[in-house]
Amino acid sequence: MIRLFIPHDLAAGAELALDPGQSRYLAAVMRQAVGDELLAFNGRDGEWRVRITAVTKRAVAVRAETLARPQAVGPDLDLIVAMVKRGRVETIVEKAAELGARRVRLVTTERTNADRARVDRLTAVAIEAAEQTRRLDVPQVFEPVKLEALIAGWEPTRRLLFCDEAGDAPPILHVLTPDPSPQGGGEPWAILIGPEGGFSPRERQTLRALPYAIPVSLGPRILRADTAAISALALWQAALGDWTPKAAP
């Protein structure tokens, strides 16, 4: 069934006019008609079954009928990635949405050579991936900031999984030990992936000295930034996140 992210409030009986882009998609691309059913979510009110009540080429209206799934929130996980080529940033945002990151933060470092991102475009990628992956929220994508600024504004309770290419960090599964207790995995975390050229020695030293940073190795091969990001997200979800159901409290 088609699944759409919409900004409107969702409640039983709500009548909603979809925006021109979604209307065109439903009417022209997916050939939907009055009476057809879809799913809608807005990140706040859960997932709703909605029914199409009017269709023109440019305007589709729907009515919210019943709640399909109540709103739920995934683990509090940030993905922080150094700026890489645009196509790879889009891949990373798509995969962060599929793998349940709550926020994507872009950083510039000594060895990044881009400092601008089309956050509107990346948000569209995040929305489309969230629609496909059936999550109930959309990860928030932030404007790039300098690594120093990110560190300066750090919440000290958030742990930082620092994917360190330099080789002497412990294997990631030595650090991410599954905790099946009901409380396990409830803490806020962030995953940090460096630029294609790696962090500078000075940046590495700063990162490794942070009291909340935990350096880990992602194996003996050189990974591209997107591969490293996807691998670390999957390992975190499998060990501490929602890939492993918690024991009943």
Place this chain on the structure above:
Amino acid sequence: MIRLFIPHDLAAGAELALDPGQSRYLAAVMRQAVGDELLAFNGRDGEWRVRITAVTKRAVAVRAETLARPQAVGPDLDLIVAMVKRGRVETIVEKAAELGARRVRLVTTERTNADRARVDRLTAVAIEAAEQTRRLDVPQVFEPVKLEALIAGWEPTRRLLFCDEAGDAPPILHVLTPDPSPQGGGEPWAILIGPEGGFSPRERQTLRALPYAIPVSLGPRILRADTAAISALALWQAALGDWTPKAAP
């Protein structure tokens, strides 16, 4: 340093004429000159430092000088993926190379709608990724075969990690328990990723009945095929493969 896969035998003093594609890349794109040093590997003789001895626009010659790393072979891991869109198959091959799969096998299933792959093109993707990731071999990519044919020719000692979307399979890290013993991870394995539409109920039943198959879940969200493949490869390498050094025997 530039790193090239070449088909020639590598040994101290060997004089090698590179093919036109690599010659053009070195001379025109990378502006290499006589006396410059690079790394070369062929999947058999280890990684060698080689020095450029002649450069024209279309022909570069090198001489192998010293062995940089002896030949080593990674874990015996196959990635089996149902055919998806061409771009995503290329991504999957690139990531399989970075994540240390030894072979990539493409399969057609009831719900795949492509049965041809450009294996020459995919092999070029595998070579380029192997050059970048610094592995000493190139994963072999095979022509697509039917899922039934793959099962019919199965070596019974190879375990099959069946990434099963249907929801009742155990979490992947319940199955892939790290084994730090010197023998741990030495067994042959394969990872199986289904098509975008999933396996049919009949296919799932067949797969789950195979004595060597171990169904696992990759969490509560729907993953695209490339995301599922990368996630499963990373988890396997971290738990059983070469991301976790073995204890001394």
